[in-house]
Amino acid sequence: QQPVQSPQAVILREGEDAVINCSSSKALYSVHWYRQKHGEAPVFLMILLKGGEQKGHDKISASFNEKKQQSSLYLTASQLSYSGTYFCGTEDGATNKLIFGTGTLLAVQP
Amino acid sequence: SAVISQKPSRDICQRGTSLTIQCQVDSQVTMMFWYRQQPGQSLTLIATANQGSEATYESGFVIDKFPISRPNLTFSTLTVSNMSPEDSSIYLCSVEAVHESTEAFFGQGTRLTVV
Numbered sequence: 001q002q003p004v005q006s007p008q009a010v011i012l013r014e015g016e017d018a019v020i021n022c023s024s025s026k027a028l029y030s031v032h033w034y035r036q037k038h039g040e041a042p043v044f045l046m047i048l049l050k051g052g053e054q055k056g057h058d059k060i061s062a063s064f065n066e067k068k069q070q071s072s073l074y075l076t077a078s079q080l081s082y083s084g085t086y087f088c089g090t091e092d093g094a095t096n097k098l099i100f101g102t103g104t105l106l107a108v109q110p
Numbered sequence: 111s112a113v114i115s116q117k118p119s120r121d122i123c124q125r126g127t128s129l130t131i132q133c134q135v136d137s138q139v140t141m142m143f144w145y146r147q148q149p150g151q152s153l154t155l156i157a158t159a160n161q162g163s164e165a166t167y168e169s170g171f172v173i174d175k176f177p178i179s180r181p182n183l184t185f186s187t188l189t190v191s192n193m194s195p196e197d198s199s200i201y202l203c204s205v206e207a208v209h210e211s212t213e214a215f216f217g218q219g220t221r222l223t224v225v
Binding site: 002032034040041042044047087089095096097098099100101102103 | 141143145151152153154155158166202204206212213214215216217218219
């Protein structure tokens with residue numbers, strides 16, 4: 001089952017914050033976050049492992065709630081370069097398959 | 111890390127024909143994955159390709175339509191057979207690093223248009 005992301009799309013002004021949510025109907029082994037710009041391959045942002053702590057780098061961080069089978073990506077003080085489509089990916093621990101969420105289109109305007 | 115060379119980068123094909131997409135990795139990897147991304151959509155896993163065994167296909171994808179080869183630990187091909195306009199998509203190969211739960215690496219994708 002494909003993880004569901006919300007919102008589907010969000011428009012921000014530079015400097016504003018955003019939260020993207022990822023919800024799965026299956027127990028999660030780990031959660032990946034990727035950003036994809038138009039015409040390019042997805043680019044890795046971070047991984048959150050079961051039992052791990054909230055992670056982040058620069059102004060992008062994420063949390064992982066195993067019990068709720070949810071993860072959230074936090075973007076603070078957004079920059080123009082943050083524009084793109086964000087995907088969460090849930091990993092099957094037995095097969096290492098990565099199933100991508102429905103996606104969230106983020107547009108940052110000047 | 112892993113560097114993946116995928117080709118062709120794009121192609122325009124006639125309906126009813128087949129296209130083979132190649133994926134070459136600069137290091138040995140156990141599993142390779144093939145995804146399809148339709149315009150404006152998420153990535154959908156087609157199959158997992160293991161060296162020395164038949165590929166494992168996801169629901170909705172069959173070997174006759176998407177035959178996969180995995181002759182060694184650095185190379186895989188995906189063939190899109192008997193194409194129709196509905197097959198127009200971006201196809202991406204992907205690998206994970208040797209150790210589990212690390213990032214997935216992607217080829218640059220093959221943009222396929224079927225006319």
